[in-house]
Amino acid sequence: MAGGARMADGKHSGALGAVYGATRPDEVAALYDDWAETYDGEMAAAGYRHPTICLALLARHLPRGSTPILDAGAGTGLIGEWLGIMGYGDVEALDISEGMLAVAARKGAYAALHRLALGGPLPFADATYAGIVSAGVFTSGHVGAEGLDELIRILKPGGVLVLTVKNTLWEGGFAARIAEMEAARLVSRVEETEPYVSMPGEAGTVPSRGLALRRG
Numbered sequence: 001m002a003g004g005a006r007m008a009d010g011k012h013s014g015a016l017g018a019v020y021g022a023t024r025p026d027e028v029a030a031l032y033d034d035w036a037e038t039y040d041g042e043m044a045a046a047g048y049r050h051p052t053i054c055l056a057l058l059a060r061h062l063p064r065g066s067t068p069i070l071d072a073g074a075g076t077g078l079i080g081e082w083l084g085i086m087g088y089g090d091v092e093a094l095d096i097s098e099g100m101l102a103v104a105a106r107k108g109a110y111a112a113l114h115r116l117a118l119g120g121p122l123p124f125a126d127a128t129y130a131g132i133v134s135a136g137v138f139t140s141g142h143v144g145a146e147g148l149d150e151l152i153r154i155l156k157p158g159g160v161l162v163l164t165v166k167n168t169l170w171e172g173g174f175a176a177r178i179a180e181m182e183a184a185r186l187v188s189r190v191e192e193t194e195p196y197v198s199m200p201g202e203a204g205t206v207p208s209r210g211l212a213l214r215r216g
Contacts, residue, residue, distance in 0.1 A: 048136075048198065048199055049196065049197075049198050049199070049200075050135040050136040050164045050198050050208070050210075051078045051079045051082070051135045051136075053135075053164065053193065053196070053210045054079060054133050054134075054135040054162045054163070054164060054210060055079060055082050055083070055086065055133075057162045057191060057193075057210055057211075057212045058083075058088075058131055058133055058160065058162045058212070059086055060191070060212070061160045061162075061190050061191065061212045061214070062088075062130065062131045062159070062160040064086065064087040064088065065087055065088070065089070066088065066130040066131055066159075067088070067089055067090040067130055068090040068091070068092060068111070068128070068129055068130060069083060069088050069090065069091045069092070069129060069130065069131045069132070069133065070091075070092050070094060070128075070129045070131070070132045070133070070154070071083070071091060071092065071093045071094065071110070071133050071134075072094045072118060072132055072133065072134040072137065072151060073094065073095060073118065073134050073135065073136065073137035073143075074093035074094060074095045074100070074101070074104055074110070075095060075097075075100045075104070075136075076100050076103040076104050076107075077093060077103065077104030077105075077107045077109050077110065078135075079133055079135060080093060080104060080107065080109035080110050081107055081109045083109070083133075084109050088131070089111075090111050091109060091110055091111060092110055092111055092112040092113070092114065092129075093109075093110040093112070093113050093114065094114040094115075094116050094118070094122075095113075095114075095115065095116075096115070096116070096117045096118075097115075098115055101113050101115055118134075118137060118143045118147040118150070118151075119143045119144070119146050119147045120146075120150070121150060122150045122151075122153075122154060124154045125154070126153055126154065127154070127155065127156045127157060127159075128154045128155075128156070129154055129155055129156060129159060130155075130156050130159045130160075131155075131159055131160050131161075131162070132151055132154070132155055132159070132160075132161045132162070132163075133162050133163070134151065134161070134162070134163040134164070135162075135163070135164055136164055136198065137163070137164075138163055138164065138165045138166065138169055138174065139164075139165075139166040139169065139208070144169055144172075144173070144174065145169070145173050145174045145176075145177040148174075148177055148178070148181070151163075152181065152186055152187060152213075152215055155215045156215065157215055157216065158214065158215065159214070159215050160190070160212055160213070160214055160215075161187070161211075161212070161213045161214075161215070162210070162211070162212050162213075163210070163211055163213075164198070164208050164209070164210050164211070165208060165209055165211060166206055166207075166208045167195060167206050167207050167208060167209070168206050170209065178211075178213070181213075185216045186215065186216055187213040187214060187215055187216060188213070188214050188216060189211065189212075189213055190212045190213065190214050191210075191211070191212040192209060192210070192211050192212075193209050193210040193211075194209070195207035195208065195209050196208065196209070196210075
């Protein structure tokens with residue numbers, strides 16, 4: 001579910017524009033299904049930054065070898081491959097798109113694949129995962145602050161959630177929800193990046209930021 005695409009003349013590709021404009025989970029899933037086979041190449045051409053930033057944050061704050069890891073919004077498995085290279089085994093993928101997960105499965109990077117949508121209840125036990133990565137998911141047309149609570153619930157105490165958040169969501173209630181969680185000692189904010197553009201060639205984009213949260 002990580003959002004991004006090849007840019008043409010500084011504008012969104014048709015696929016990305018359609019995804020951002022989607023209003024229902026089934027619509028988002030169908031659009032990503034159609035995009036799955038060309039997604040990796042278009043992302044590379046766009047200079048897509050979210051996966052790299054998430055990987056760096058996770059490596060800085062979660063010890064190598066911590067397991068299991070959930071790639072929440074795994075898409076075609078860009079991060080899953082890199083997690084294995086960096087020494088994080090037992091990685092599971094979650095995504096709303098069957099087509100994206102099919103591409104991820106071919107890479108052989110995941111111990112399990114879960115076709116699920118973020119934003120509602122998840123069928124995992126409390127305190128299941130040592131780390132969770134969610135790159136490019138908390139953005140336009142995807143998931144808002146309502147997706148945070150379940151990710152924190154399934155994270156082990158002391159575990160790390162790394163995610164990216166588009167500034168429109170951050171200012172529209174996301175920052176306030178994280179502050180509430182901090183006040184309740186559910187999480188601590190261990191790192192927050194400066195705002196950055198997720199795809200350098202994209203004209204008029206809204207910046208995002210990367211976050212690392214540790215469960216209390």
